[in-house]
Amino acid sequence: MHIKNYTSGVPVERTIMRIEMALISGGAVGIMKDYIDGRISAISFSIPSLEKRLVSVRLPANAEAVYEVFLSAMKRPRKETLNRLHDQADRTAWKLVQDWVEIQMAMIKMQQAELIQVFLPYIWDGKQTFYNLIKSGNYKMLGEGTKR
Numbered sequence: 001m002h003i004k005n006y007t008s009g010v011p012v013e014r015t016i017m018r019i020e021m022a023l024i025s026g027g028a029v030g031i032m033k034d035y036i037d038g039r040i041s042a043i044s045f046s047i048p049s050l051e052k053r054l055v056s057v058r059l060p061a062n063a064e065a066v067y068e069v070f071l072s073a074m075k076r077p078r079k080e081t082l083n084r085l086h087d088q089a090d091r092t093a094w095k096l097v098q099d100w101v102e103i104q105m106a107m108i109k110m111q112q113a114e115l116i117q118v119f120l121p122y123i124w125d126g127k128q129t130f131y132n133l134i135k136s137g138n139y140k141m142l143g144e145g146t147k148r
Contacts, residue, residue, distance in 0.1 A: 005095035
C-alpha cells in the first residue's frame with residue numbers, strides 16, 4: 001500500500017498538538033476536540049471572517065474510512081490485528097490532516113490563500129459544515145438558474 005503516512009508511528013496526541021500549533025499560528029482561537037468512543041473525531045475552533053467576526057470551523061479526521069481502506073487490503077486479519085489497525089487508522093488520518101493544515105498555513109503565509117478561504121468547506125453552524133450543506137442540496141449554488 002502506498003498511501004502517505006500509512007505507517008505513521010507518531011501518537012495521535014502529538015499530531016493533534018502540532019495541528020493546534022499550526023492553527024494558532026494562523027489565527028485560530030478557542031480550539032476544542034470532539035470525541036467519539038474515546039477517540040478524537042474532530043478539532044473545532046474559531047477563525048475571523050472577512051468582516052472580522054469569529055466563525056466556527058469543524059475539521060474532522062475520518063479514521064473509520066482509513067480503517068476500511070486498510071481492512072480492504074488485508075486477506076484474513078486476526079482479531080488482534082484489527083485492534084492495531086484501528087490505532088494505525090487514527091494515526092494515519094490525523095497525520096494527513098496535519099499535513100493538510102500545515103500546507104494551508106504555508107499557502108496563507110505566502111499570500112496564496114486566505115484563512116477563511118481554506119477553511120470555507122469546514123465552516124460549522126453547530127449542526128453541519130458548509131460542505132455538507134452544499135452536498136445535501138439545501139444550498140443554491142453560485143450561478144444556479146442563470147442562462148449562459
